[in-house]
Amino acid sequence: MRTIVVGTRRSELAVTQTEWVMDRLRKRLPQDWEMKQERIVTKGDQILHVTLSKVGGKGLFVKEIEQALMDKRIDLAVHSMKDMPGEMPTGLVMGAVTLREDPRDCLLSREGLRLEQLPTGAKVGTSSLRRQSQILAERPDLVVEPVRGNLNTRYRKLMEGQFAAIVLAYAGILRMGWEEKVTEILEAETMLPAVGQGALAVQCRADDHEVLQWLETIHDAETERTVTAERSFLHAFDGGCHLPIAGYAVTTEEGIRLRGMVAHPSGAPVISGEESGNDPVQVGGALARRLQAEGAETLLQEIRKGIQP
Structure with missing residues (x-):
């Protein structure tokens, strides 16, 4: 026993x-x-x-x-x-x-509006710098403010009118059975997911x-391979999950395709790229080196200074 x-x-x-x-x-x-x-x-x-x-x-x-x-x-x-x-x-x-659940993010809007439909100056709640940077890259006229607490707390704050919308991981929504609350699922082209999300x-x-x-x-071996590529990318930046770094890998006939991004919380600049290969660790490292050469490491150093407690 x-x-x-x-x-x-x-x-x-x-x-x-x-x-x-x-x-x-x-x-x-x-x-x-x-x-x-x-x-x-x-x-x-x-x-x-x-x-x-x-x-x-x-x-x-x-x-x-x-x-x-x-x-x-x-x-x-x-x-x-x-x-x-x-x-x-x-x-x-x-x-x-x-086995990975849907890795995308989603928008919950009090008025049922999609991200592109929110009025100028509308408040969007998220405590993720990754989400903030991509929201503002897409809609620099919005106001992003932090929202903490569990899913119920964040949803209550939305419905009380503290925010026009909030952004959450769709995987958590699915596991909680909250699909009917979702206004819009944000595709990876708009909102690249967090490393390992789902x-x-x-x-x-x-x-x-x-x-x-x-x-x-x-x-699940396939999920492990894709997540390993993403985590290798993140690790190359000595990055925690609270920096504006995103990475999402999928398996292809050729092996693994990884998209990665480092962005400023203001929405600009956004440094992104893609890498493919068979070895997930090598794919993640190669993409990180490419973005570092394009200025991603310098950008992260500036961001770290700006968010020091």
Whole structure:
């Protein structure tokens, strides 16, 4: 008999995602095993009065959960892939990457207006510099203001009239069953997704071979390949998920095609490009080097100075 303790953040979306993973694992569970859930508060959940970019640091939504894994309080951890730092603590591994949900962003508008239809000066809520830069690149006449809190909190602020629209990850909307609230799904040509958006990472201890073998049953190799290319691109910039960096990879007959972007929060400049190849790590690194040569690293240094707490 073994009891597997699964760690997660406490937000409704995080719990929903974790239960989705647990449901799939239960179908493959050894007969003498059982699972239970432990909900953990992270630093990113506690600091709600400032934007995440100003908090600084990486792993704001994962560090406390990773510590629980290392302390053996939990055996698995379910994370949104886009929250995962480029490097993991020694002794921990990504035991599974789940089949990717729709990686696009979406717009929820109080008046049912699309992004192109919002009136000049309309307030759009997002705390993501990546989303802010792309909204303003498309519509420099809009006003982007930060909105923090879980999905319910952000939606309530929209409906109370604090914002004309908010931008959220469509994957979270789908997992919450909120599709009817969506005004517009933003295509990648308008809003390039965050690295890893739509995928879930299931983390465990490297020496827990029983759990690792079990996690292989829900692992999706194609999602891992594309996300690896995206994370390689992000890692080359020493980038956290709170900088205005975007990356989205798809598999093709030739291998992997990765689009990447680094942009100023004001909407200009936007430095973007595309790279293809077979090795996901090499594809990500090659695209990063190309954008660095075009000024992306210098731009990020300026942005880091501007968002220092």
